Amino acid sequence: MKDMIEGYITADGRQIGGVLMELKNITLRFGGVVAIKDISFDIREGEIRAIIGPNGAGKSSMLNVISGFYVPTEGEVWFRGERRPAMRPYQVARLGIARTFQNIALFDGMSVLDNIMTGRLTLMKSGLLSQALWMGKAAEEEDAHREKVEKIIDFLEIQNIRKTPVGRLPYGLKKRVELARALAAEPKILLLDEPMAGMNVEEKEDMCRFILDVNDEFGTTTVLIEHDMGVVMDLSDRVVVMDYGRKIGDGPPDEVRNNQDVIDAYLGVAHD
Amino acid sequence: MFYREAGDFKTSYRADSQTFPIRLDRMGFWAAMLIAYAVVPFVVDDYWANAVFVPFLIYAIAAIGLNILVGYAGQVSLGTGGFMAVGAYAVYKLMTSFPEVPFFFHVILAGGVTAFVGVLFGLPSLRIKGFYLAVATLAAQFFLVWLFNKVPWFYNYSASGQITAPDRTMLGIYITGAQTSAVAKYLFCLVILTLVALIARNLTRGTVGRKWMAIRDMDIAAEIIGVNPLTAKVTAFAVSSFFIGIAGALLFSVYLGAAEVGEAFGINKSFLVLFMVIIGGLGSIFGSFAGAAFLVLLPVFLKNVLVGTLGWPTDVAAHLELMIVGALIVVFLIVEPHGLAQLWRIAKEKLRLWPFPH
Amino acid sequence: DLTVPNLSYRTGSYAANGIPYADGFADYFTLLNERDGGIGGEKVAVPECETAYNTEKGVECYESTKGQAALAYNPLSTGITYQLIPKVTADHHVLYTPGYGRTSAANGSVFEWVFNYPANYWDGASVAVKYLLDENGGSLEGKKIALVYHNSAYGKEPIRTLEELAKKHGFSLSLLPVDPPGQEQKSQWLQIRRDKPDYVLMWGWGVMNQVAIQEAVNIRFPMEHMIGVWWSGSENDVGPAGDKANGYKSISFHGVGDEFPIYADLKQYVFDPGKAAGAGDNLGNVLYSRGMYAAMIISEAIRTAQEMAGHAAVTPDEVREGFENLNLTEARLTELGLPGFAQEIHASCADHGGPGSAMILQWDAGTKKWSAVSDWITSDAEVLDPLIAEDSAAFAAESGITPRCQ
Amino acid sequence: MTDQLLYAAEAALNGLMTGVMYALVALGFVLIYKSSGVFNYAQGVLALFAALTLVGIQKGQVPFAHLINAMTGGHLETFPWQVPAFLAILLTAGVMVGMALLIEKLVLKHLVNQAPIILFMATIGLAYFLEGFGDVMWGADIKTLDVGLPQGINETIESVTDSLLGYGFFIDNLDIVASIVAVLLVAALTLFSQYSKQGRALRAVADDHQAALSVGISLRFIWVLVWSIAGFVALVAGIMWGSKSGVQFSLSLIALKALPVLMLGGFTSIPGAIVGGLIIGMGEKLFEFWIGPLIGGATENWFAYVLALLFLVFRPQGLFGERIIERV
Amino acid sequence: MLDAAKTDTLLEVNNIEVIYNHVILVLKGVSLSVPKGGITALLGGNGAGKTTTLKAISNLLRSERGEVTKGTILYRGERVQDGSPADLVRKGVIQVMEGRHCFEHLTVEENLLTGAYTRKDGRAEVMKDLEMVYSYFPRLKERRKSQAGYTSGGEQQMVAMGRALMSRPETILLDEPSMGLAPQLVEQIFEIVKAVNEGEGVTFLLAEQNTNVALRYAHYGYILESGRVVMDGPAAQLRENPDVKEFYLGMSDDGRKSFRDVRSYRRRKRWLA
Numbered sequence A: 001m002k003d004m005i006e007g008y009i010t011a012d013g014r015q016i017g018g019v020l021m022e023l024k025n026i027t028l029r030f031g032g033v034v035a036i037k038d039i040s041f042d043i044r045e046g047e048i049r050a051i052i053g054p055n056g057a058g059k060s061s062m063l064n065v066i067s068g069f070y071v072p073t074e075g076e077v078w079f080r081g082e083r084r085p086a087m088r089p090y091q092v093a094r095l096g097i098a099r100t101f102q103n104i105a106l107f108d109g110m111s112v113l114d115n116i117m118t119g120r121l122t123l124m125k126s127g128l129l130s131q132a133l134w135m136g137k138a139a140e141e142e143d144a145h146r147e148k149v150e151k152i153i154d155f156l157e158i159q160n161i162r163k164t165p166v167g168r169l170p171y172g173l174k175k176r177v178e179l180a181r182a183l184a185a186e187p188k189i190l191l192l193d194e195p196m197a198g199m200n201v202e203e204k205e206d207m208c209r210f211i212l213d214v215n216d217e218f219g220t221t222t223v224l225i226e227h228d229m230g231v232v233m234d235l236s237d238r239v240v241v242m243d244y245g246r247k248i249g250d251g252p253p254d255e256v257r258n259n260q261d262v263i264d265a266y267l268g269v270a271h272d
Numbered sequence B: 001m002f003y004r005e006a007g008d009f010k011t012s013y014r015a016d017s018q019t020f021p022i023r024l025d026r027m028g029f030w031a032a033m034l035i036a037y038a039v040v041p042f043v044v045d046d047y048w049a050n051a052v053f054v055p056f057l058i059y060a061i062a063a064i065g066l067n068i069l070v071g072y073a074g075q076v077s078l079g080t081g082g083f084m085a086v087g088a089y090a091v092y093k094l095m096t097s098f099p100e101v102p103f104f105f106h107v108i109l110a111g112g113v114t115a116f117v118g119v120l121f122g123l124p125s126l127r128i129k130g131f132y133l134a135v136a137t138l139a140a141q142f143f144l145v146w147l148f149n150k151v152p153w154f155y156n157y158s159a160s161g162q163i164t165a166p167d168r169t170m171l172g173i174y175i176t177g178a179q180t181s182a183v184a185k186y187l188f189c190l191v192i193l194t195l196v197a198l199i200a201r202n203l204t205r206g207t208v209g210r211k212w213m214a215i216r217d218m219d220i221a222a223e224i225i226g227v228n229p230l231t232a233k234v235t236a237f238a239v240s241s242f243f244i245g246i247a248g249a250l251l252f253s254v255y256l257g258a259a260e261v262g263e264a265f266g267i268n269k270s271f272l273v274l275f276m277v278i279i280g281g282l283g284s285i286f287g288s289f290a291g292a293a294f295l296v297l298l299p300v301f302l303k304n305v306l307v308g309t310l311g312w313p314t315d316v317a318a319h320l321e322l323m324i325v326g327a328l329i330v331v332f333l334i335v336e337p338h339g340l341a342q343l344w345r346i347a348k349e350k351l352r353l354w355p356f357p358h
Numbered sequence C: 001d002l003t004v005p006n007l008s009y010r011t012g013s014y015a016a017n018g019i020p021y022a023d024g025f026a027d028y029f030t031l032l033n034e035r036d037g038g039i040g041g042e043k044v045a046v047p048e049c050e051t052a053y054n055t056e057k058g059v060e061c062y063e064s065t066k067g068q069a070a071l072a073y074n075p076l077s078t079g080i081t082y083q084l085i086p087k088v089t090a091d092h093h094v095l096y097t098p099g100y101g102r103t104s105a106a107n108g109s110v111f112e113w114v115f116n117y118p119a120n121y122w123d124g125a126s127v128a129v130k131y132l133l134d135e136n137g138g139s140l141e142g143k144k145i146a147l148v149y150h151n152s153a154y155g156k157e158p159i160r161t162l163e164e165l166a167k168k169h170g171f172s173l174s175l176l177p178v179d180p181p182g183q184e185q186k187s188q189w190l191q192i193r194r195d196k197p198d199y200v201l202m203w204g205w206g207v208m209n210q211v212a213i214q215e216a217v218n219i220r221f222p223m224e225h226m227i228g229v230w231w232s233g234s235e236n237d238v239g240p241a242g243d244k245a246n247g248y249k250s251i252s253f254h255g256v257g258d259e260f261p262i263y264a265d266l267k268q269y270v271f272d273p274g275k276a277a278g279a280g281d282n283l284g285n286v287l288y289s290r291g292m293y294a295a296m297i298i299s300e301a302i303r304t305a306q307e308m309a310g311h312a313a314v315t316p317d318e319v320r321e322g323f324e325n326l327n328l329t330e331a332r333l334t335e336l337g338l339p340g341f342a343q344e345i346h347a348s349c350a351d352h353g354g355p356g357s358a359m360i361l362q363w364d365a366g367t368k369k370w371s372a373v374s375d376w377i378t379s380d381a382e383v384l385d386p387l388i389a390e391d392s393a394a395f396a397a398e399s400g401i402t403p404r405c406q
Numbered sequence D: 001m002t003d004q005l006l007y008a009a010e011a012a013l014n015g016l017m018t019g020v021m022y023a024l025v026a027l028g029f030v031l032i033y034k035s036s037g038v039f040n041y042a043q044g045v046l047a048l049f050a051a052l053t054l055v056g057i058q059k060g061q062v063p064f065a066h067l068i069n070a071m072t073g074g075h076l077e078t079f080p081w082q083v084p085a086f087l088a089i090l091l092t093a094g095v096m097v098g099m100a101l102l103i104e105k106l107v108l109k110h111l112v113n114q115a116p117i118i119l120f121m122a123t124i125g126l127a128y129f130l131e132g133f134g135d136v137m138w139g140a141d142i143k144t145l146d147v148g149l150p151q152g153i154n155e156t157i158e159s160v161t162d163s164l165l166g167y168g169f170f171i172d173n174l175d176i177v178a179s180i181v182a183v184l185l186v187a188a189l190t191l192f193s194q195y196s197k198q199g200r201a202l203r204a205v206a207d208d209h210q211a212a213l214s215v216g217i218s219l220r221f222i223w224v225l226v227w228s229i230a231g232f233v234a235l236v237a238g239i240m241w242g243s244k245s246g247v248q249f250s251l252s253l254i255a256l257k258a259l260p261v262l263m264l265g266g267f268t269s270i271p272g273a274i275v276g277g278l279i280i281g282m283g284e285k286l287f288e289f290w291i292g293p294l295i296g297g298a299t300e301n302w303f304a305y306v307l308a309l310l311f312l313v314f315r316p317q318g319l320f321g322e323r324i325i326e327r328v
Numbered sequence E: 001m002l003d004a005a006k007t008d009t010l011l012e013v014n015n016i017e018v019i020y021n022h023v024i025l026v027l028k029g030v031s032l033s034v035p036k037g038g039i040t041a042l043l044g045g046n047g048a049g050k051t052t053t054l055k056a057i058s059n060l061l062r063s064e065r066g067e068v069t070k071g072t073i074l075y076r077g078e079r080v081q082d083g084s085p086a087d088l089v090r091k092g093v094i095q096v097m098e099g100r101h102c103f104e105h106l107t108v109e110e111n112l113l114t115g116a117y118t119r120k121d122g123r124a125e126v127m128k129d130l131e132m133v134y135s136y137f138p139r140l141k142e143r144r145k146s147q148a149g150y151t152s153g154g155e156q157q158m159v160a161m162g163r164a165l166m167s168r169p170e171t172i173l174l175d176e177p178s179m180g181l182a183p184q185l186v187e188q189i190f191e192i193v194k195a196v197n198e199g200e201g202v203t204f205l206l207a208e209q210n211t212n213v214a215l216r217y218a219h220y221g222y223i224l225e226s227g228r229v230v231m232d233g234p235a236a237q238l239r240e241n242p243d244v245k246e247f248y249l250g251m252s253d254d255g256r257k258s259f260r261d262v263r264s265y266r267r268r269k270r271w272l273a
């Protein structure tokens, strides 16, 4: 338990810190359906934490609990050593938790740029009046944030679609824009729900690169749900495996991959 | 290639986020302003000013207001008539209670009062969505009309419950009342419309606007990325009602001169403004102008053609007018569901490519 | 040409009433043009403009016609009237609103350009009460009267007067507002059924009238005890209730029916040549007659103006003089082929409201005809004059008008 | 029982009956909304148009007579015949089906997969058109509709309650007929949407136009079907309301009274329309009875909406509406 | 394995051009032919136009304000691009749309039953197929009574797939069937595709990003890039193509590379771009 608090250095030399968030005995029920059954795990600062499991296992529901959209029936969420009180999702977002969605949830009527700018809403402060007049603070703030957003746009290589309405984008680019929006919030914890679904290998590689770079550069803690085992095994530091709402495995990728329960429930065959 | 954006490079984000990033658009805008301020006042006659331009300007204000709520924040409202009535009665009470205060401030204050009422009726939008909300806003429409009809204080205890705008001046020129010249009315409304459009434009391109649009496009996701739905919706209701209140105040005091609440601010008004917004284009300031112009001009145009030119009986003409307006609305929606603003955008894209089809 | 715009409504909620009125108005002028070559040899143009009972369209109509030196406006809508009052005063056009509009416009010293003779709403209220007094041997002490009214400026008009009259005559008055359009009036009529008022007065317009009469029939309220103002007493209103509406009464300030001699001329010059404005199925009915009445008064005022000015092509200012000096006698009415159709009018600078008298009509469902059951009844000037003075003084103060006619 | 209570009971009962009349209009809305997600503002005008057509056919009016006369200077009025009520109703129903076909072909077909508000606007356009069209076709004058429905107080109920309670209740015969018809309609429509082969397809279309297309549901067929039924329901509503007030433009405004009913019952629930109608009808009558006199009366218009609004705050999808799915 | 040359062409797309919103040109002359009884894969990156191609075929384009402006689409030699989607379903072509598109308010079972909307062979047959779908996707049987809107992403994908199977089609157009499915389920879905294809002779045209699996099961493949077909050929052949290997299969000369190494590696130039 000791190193839980102090952190460690990974094989490729990244610094993993202490426990940033801890989920304690989370249970989530919808009427008769039990989506999550008494699950506990922790997320450490700077790590890439994967959640895997068969369809309907409760992975997305878990992210929803973390981001405050679902209130767990039982259990507690601890963040930075304190118990997080009941909160509305927008309050959770202000704590520095950003996410992407499994079913893309972009704002279809807005341009790519505006979508990404919404990611920074929690950081923008100017009041209604100064915005109405578009003088002084509002305009300056807008420019300052625009600059940050442009960096992210460059980083994700979506400069050429900046002004396109997102409704027209193909699926893969939408996913990328969603990632950009989440990154724009400069989050402490980044929650990614199947960011690479519907992409081909080349695009997955790009996406992995982004995730790794973010993690490297800003030390952003990342929680990743993904069905591509290659990606999960290569990227993540630790993996939680869920099945039917229960946790059936938790540990470094290699360990999980060889866990018989995980193989039975999820992988089918042992993956390389 | 009449319409070009190539060669228009921006060197700062400020320049890139200005209202008309493309030079040609900018020139068009200044040309329009020049015509509106320096040409129209000298060429219009009373009929055009009183029966066409003034209502157009006022409805454009209302349409911008409603567009903020429906087009930007995605909250469908059918209470516009009621909110306009709040503006009208507020301005009436202010004008009669504080005659020494300049009329311009009355109008702005009337907007403020309406904003407050709008926020009250906007609160249920936290729970109620879509058409349920649309129908719920009718509660505001009917309740407000009833209230202004019922409580004599609002109409200064006049025998019939009508309110009549007293004479008021700005800089020594009559703005309301019978002596007002058509051009004065026109210019006063034009100035207010210009201000309203600028403010609306500023709000919709910044943080507030993005919050609204986020709520509109997907409210749950918006909340999860950090938009407080309460404040976003409430500000949308407030700003929208503010503009609508101003429009109501002007409609009563400058345009009509006298009003009775059920007649001038009935549910038909709500629908009319909603039409303007949708025909013009949801989520577009330009669209609000286009929609208002279209729906103010169309009946006048049809009437003049059918009765004036073709000499048909007025009732046949009126019925045909209804049919034509109805059919045109449907045709417009079929041709371009996103309104005149979108047609304009497509036209520009075509022009840019011209003479090539794609 | 002499221009008299016809601001009519043939569409919208009140189309059913607007149509016969506009027809009567237009047909009368057509008759003058066809038979007499106009007024004083000058043809009358009656450009029609559809307002749909909508105040904004009313403004549009006004603006589009005022350039043609329009001589008089008659918009048949209280709302439009209120809007036009300041406008006509500034632009110098006569606004003629027989039996509707702003009651205190009867005071010509304040409302220079507005005329509303022969009677206004307050006259109507007073006439109804006087008629009931007659019916009850001169006393209404202890009687209960209910007013069912259109919940709008128009419907609220008689309340003040009736309250005064209730004080004076000792009857109790209960007020039952009906929200327009008025399709649903169960609450009001259940209350009437419970309270059992002796009489019901009605200030309605449009569908409200039909539903009220139907509901009254439903609760078996005696039709003879129900009196509608002139806007609640047309064939349209009693039609849907069928035979059961027999005996319903209404006030009127003009005669009805197509037995007047003028109809021979109308037939010869207007209907038979196919020049009629409508389909011809409205002849002689209440609203058609009222449209005709308005046209007749306007044309007589123009005639007076021509006589005073000494030329036929009169201006709006001259026509105002004509209105103010109108002297309509029974003899003149007979000449016009309308004997007994209306009361005499002797207007003056201060008096724009006329005699204020009206009669009571009753509906015979068997013959489908209205017939008079009273003589002309004059309103109670003792009660009304102070009210009019008060209201017009308030308007004068508000709009900074110094009363004329001293 | 005190008089006040008896009166209140009478008001409540009549409110229930009135509510059923509202529900008749609301039903048309529900049907169309449920099956296509279209909020059909034109439902009220549809009722007006149906009633106009019924009277026109019954009385043998020449359609477009006024227009033809105006153009040709003729004197067309009526045909030399009258059509029996029953036959006229059948013919009118036929006209409504024809109308459904046209609406689908000219309007809806071109608006597949559009946002609900666009479809809503299209129906308002349609309402304008129909309003003008109805006037041109049949004239804007008021018409008396008589298909032989009983009207006026029901004397049996009056005398029975009088002998039992000492106060004879007022119930309108027309309301009783309307209630019976409404119950039959609701039962039939519920069966249709729950158990017929098309029922599921209707709901599928409302959820997702594209997906419905992709499994081979013909939107055209569904829409024609539903609009025909809604047209028929509008005819029924038109007959009931038209018998009471005559047929004229204002008839279309009853749609406004149906909206709070709809909201309260839930846009997608057929039984909800009836239950919503009962609650609204009774609520507004009792409010007018108790509170109305204190605040000046004529509260019914807004109270219905406020009542519905209060319900919605607690149940945002109405009493029986489908749960609004909120997921990410 | 099927030999494309020997079988009839069931579906033929000739040089079609698609424009959205009157201005956005998306397909710039795409031609395909789908042999009867075969599994044809349509591969390509994001925005290449796979979905658009499928929608053009199934006539769903019009409801997105898209239009086929040039070229023809023939099914059994008949021109089909002017009809409605329902006509096509009646002819036996059904599409499983990208992004699931379940009927949210209907239960899982009702969703499946709508798939049988056009069938005329009686309730018993439909029920049999329902059982068959449940046997393919046991998870759905557990959730049969829940509203589809509340099921997980993968479950919805199964619903969409099952719904298409319920119509007993002759041809299925599958848009990204594997998206969001757990690995063993991806295999399973393709096994089902194979089984249905072989057992019942159903023809498949599938758009897929998971090139690896797709090429393992397909007989023939087309590769689309920015609205054009840039390469086609029998699946086995495509799998061996070095470019395909690199860009779509993620293989370099020395086997699969780790996603962790992507940072340090530079891409070769692409064919077009």
Ligand SMILES: Nc1ncnc2c1ncn2[C@@H]1O[C@H](COP(=O)(O)OP(=O)(O)OP(=O)(O)O)[C@@H](O)[C@H]1O
Residues within 6 Å of the ligand: A030, A033, A034, A035, A053, A054, A055, A056, A057, A058, A059, A060, A061, A062, A102, D327, E150, E151, E152, E153, E154, E155, E180, E182
């Ligand atoms: N709001 C809800 N109401 C009812 N049931 C729900 C709700 N949200 C989730 N569920 C159920 O909970 C279970 C877990 O769903 P969840 O979306 O978390 O799965 P998942 O692990 O993300 O699966 P997938 O990989 O398919 O996305 C599913 O069976 C789903 O139907």
Ligand SMILES: Nc1ncnc2c1ncn2[C@@H]1O[C@H](COP(=O)(O)OP(=O)(O)OP(=O)(O)O)[C@@H](O)[C@H]1O
Residues within 6 Å of the ligand: A167, A168, A169, A170, A171, A172, A173, A198, E020, E021, E024, E026, E044, E045, E046, E047, E048, E049, E050, E051, E052, E053, E064, E098, E209
């Ligand atoms: N409704 C639309 N309006 C305008 N453009 C569109 C529309 N739908 C798609 N597009 C454009 O068409 C192009 C092709 O999109 P399509 O969805 O067919 O790609 P795809 O190959 O299916 O990609 P993915 O693998 O991401 O699903 C994209 O560039 C996209 O921007």
Ligand SMILES: [Mg+2]
Residues within 6 Å of the ligand: A059, A060, A061, A102, E152, E153, E154
């Ligand atoms: Mg999931």
Ligand SMILES: [Mg+2]
Residues within 6 Å of the ligand: A171, E050, E051, E052, E098, E175
């Ligand atoms: Mg695709």
